[in-house]
Amino acid sequence: xxxxxxxxxxxxxxxxxxxxxxxxxxxxxxxxxxxxxxxxxxxxxxxxxxxxxxxxxxxxxxxxxxxxxxxxxxxxxxxxxxxxxxxxxxxxxxxxxxxxxxxxxxxxxxxxxxxxxxxxxxxxxxxxxxxxxxxxxxxxxxxxxxxxxxxxxxxxxxxxxxxxxxxxxxxxxxxxxxxxxxxxxxxxxxxxxxxxxxxxxxxxxxxxxxxxxxxxxxxxxxxxxxxxxxxxxxxxxxxxxxxxxxxxxxxxxxxxxxxxxxxxxxxxxxxxxxxxxxxxxxxxxxxxxxxxxxxxxxxxxxxxxxxxxxxxxxxxxxxxxxxxxxxxxxxxxxxxxxxxxxxxxxxxxxxxxxxxxxxxxxxxxxxxxxxxxxxxxxxxxxxxxxxxxxxxxxxxxxxxxxxxxxxxxxxxxxxxxxxxxxxxxxxxxxxxxxxxxxxxxxxxxxxxxxxxxxxxxxxxxxxxxxxxxxxxxxxxxxxxxxxxxxxxx
Numbered sequence: 457x458x459x460x461x462x463x464x465x466x467x468x469x470x471x472x473x474x475x476x477x478x479x480x481x482x483x484x485x486x487x488x489x490x491x492x493x494x495x496x497x498x499x500x501x502x503x504x505x506x507x508x509x510x511x512x513x514x515x516x517x518x519x520x521x522x523x524x525x526x527x528x529x530x531x532x533x534x535x536x537x538x539x540x541x542x543x544x545x546x547x548x549x550x551x552x553x554x555x556x557x558x559x560x561x562x563x564x565x566x567x568x569x570x571x572x573x574x575x576x577x578x579x580x581x582x583x584x585x586x587x588x589x590x591x592x593x594x595x596x597x598x599x600x601x602x603x604x605x606x607x608x609x610x611x612x613x614x615x616x617x618x619x620x621x622x623x624x625x626x627x628x629x630x631x632x633x634x635x636x637x638x639x640x641x642x643x644x645x646x647x648x649x650x651x652x653x654x655x656x657x658x659x660x661x662x663x664x665x666x667x668x669x670x671x672x673x674x675x676x677x678x679x680x681x682x683x684x685x686x687x688x689x690x691x692x693x694x695x696x697x698x699x700x701x702x703x704x705x706x707x708x709x710x711x712x713x714x715x716x717x718x719x720x721x722x723x724x725x726x727x728x729x730x731x732x733x734x735x736x737x738x739x740x741x742x743x744x745x746x747x748x749x750x751x752x753x754x755x756x757x758x759x760x761x762x763x764x765x766x767x768x769x770x771x772x773x774x775x776x777x778x779x780x781x782x783x784x785x786x787x788x789x790x791x792x793x794x795x796x797x798x799x800x801x802x803x804x805x806x807x808x809x810x811x812x813x814x815x816x817x818x819x820x821x822x823x824x825x826x827x828x829x830x831x832x833x834x835x836x837x838x839x840x841x842x843x844x845x846x847x848x849x850x851x852x853x854x855x856x857x858x859x860x861x862x863x864x865x866x867x868x869x870x871x872x873x874x875x876x877x878x879x880x881x882x883x884x885x886x887x888x889x890x891x892x893x894x895x896x897x898x899x900x901x902x903x904x905x906x907x908x909x910x911x912x913x914x915x916x917x918x919x920x921x922x923x924x925x926x927x928x929x930x931x932x933x934x935x936x937x938x939x940x941x942x943x944x945x
Contacts, residue, residue: 476828477900478641479644481904481911482648486629486648486653487626489653490653490656491622492919493654493919493922494657497560497658497922498926499615501555501559501560501802502654502659502660503660503803504585505658506552507582508592508596508661509659510542510580511542511582511585512593512600512617513544513548514544515597520590521749522540522749524539525538525579536757536758540586540750541586542580543580545576545578545610546577548610549578551611559802560802587749587752587755588661588703591702591703592661593664594664595620595621596661599613599621600613618657621658621659621664622656622663624663625664628667628668628670632674633674636677636886637678637681637832638677638831638832638889638890639825640826641824641903642820642823642824642885643883644823645816646879646886648915649797649816651797651875652876652879654918666879666880668696669881669883672713673710673713673884674883675692676714679717685717690722690726690730693734694730694733697734698738701738701739702742706853708739709845709848709849710884711734712841712845714730714734715727716838752860756860759860759862759871760859760863760864762859765858765859765864768864768865775865776855778867779866779867779869780854783869792875793873793878794813797876797878797882798813802925805925806922808918816910819910819911822896822903822906825889826903827891828900833890833892839888842887842888843888846885849878857870857871857877
């Protein structure tokens with residue numbers, strides 16, 4: 457028995473060693489810098505992290521539907537943004553209050569969490585996180601439940617949720633890279649995007665959105681080269697598509713990948729049946745989930761009127777498109793989105809230096825141009841469909857934010873747009889660089905060295921930026937040391 461275990465371990469180690477360099481690079485860098493981020497960044501310092509944590513905590517207690525803070529909150533004229541959420545432990549409330557007061561710059565909180573179970577409950581509004589699906593929080597749920605199983609305190613549970621979020625991200629993305637039939641270097645650099653690592657090292661639901669999108673994109677692109685596609689493969693594709701839409705409705709655009717599959721592999725009749733079925737099922741389940749949660753018209757009433765905004769757009773779409781082109785496509789506000797795609801950390805108050813952003817995009821461009829033996833190349837029609845998908849994803853993202861964050865017919869800007877929202881669909885870019893011929897004349901060894909050094913530089917700069925933001929935690933060590941608890945690291 458012992459000998460079998462030894463042989464099995466040897467075989468696994470051998471397979472790990474034999475992995476392509478880029479896969480090992482991703483595993484090492486995502487693990488190392490992900491753990492560094494978990495230890496460096498104090499609790500609740502990522503965008504909307506308190507909302508994500510409260511949602512995960514509520515789901516772990518089988519609380520599904522958010523509650524109203526008060527009976528008068530939904531009455532006309534009253535604020536609604538923070539009026540829907542959950543009652544959670546008073547200790548979580550204290551963590552949030554402390555995070556708000558100090559912005560992560562203080563070394564030691566004025567309290568110590570020692571209790572395993574806190575009876576006192578306090579309400580925390582979840583804002584824009586209110587309607588998020590439970591799928592977003594599967595890793596966090598596991599982490600929190602393990603903490604509860606071993607009767608650990610809330611800080612331990614919180615960090616456990618962070619750790620499992622990172623583990624799931626690395627695991628899912630690794631297999632996405634493994635089956636990705638185009639430049640793996642391009643895909644790996646996108647997966648090591650500093651902003652993506654920052655989000656997935658927090659309790660954010662974005663970790664599952666990004667990793668799930670990457671895996672689905674890789675899976676669908678792999679099907680392009682299949683000689684025959686079975687109904688079982690289509691069922692798996694359908695389940696993934698539905699899950700993605702439940703997590704983030706704009707990801708329904710990724711369904712265009714079904715149409716990249718050649719007709720000889722998947723005939724038009726089967727493609728149509730599966731496509732219509734997946735689309736309708738995704739929309740139906742998403743609408744049903746939102747009916748179970750809180751009506752968007754109520755949730756965003758403080759900022760806009762989503763229903764009225766859609767009607768205004770249908771009557772006069774020019775307002776939106778002029779706004780988009782003048783302010784973003786050809787305006788300076790577009791630069792901010794590209795910039796924040798790579799890194800705007802903390803509460804969106806800690807940008808990565810512009811020179812590091814440039815280095816990142818140079819690395820990404822080089823990585824996308826790397827052609828390995830066995831990589832595929834898209835046909836012209838497939839490239840056109842891919843570009844249409846990217847354009848549609850950008851449009852839907854802008855429009856989704858336009859209708860929930862902006863006053864009706866506002867012409868000056870589109871509020872709420874951040875670069876991080878475009879990370880899930882970014883993998884669509886890589887196949888556009890594909891070629892039947894090798895583009896770069898450099899050897900694999902030189903390419904590996906150049907891209908490794910570039911990404912090492914960018915990620916080290918990211919850690920320095922974060923350490924400067926949370927200077928006190930750098931001096932005093934992990935936030936975990938602030939509490940009378942056992943470290944999980």
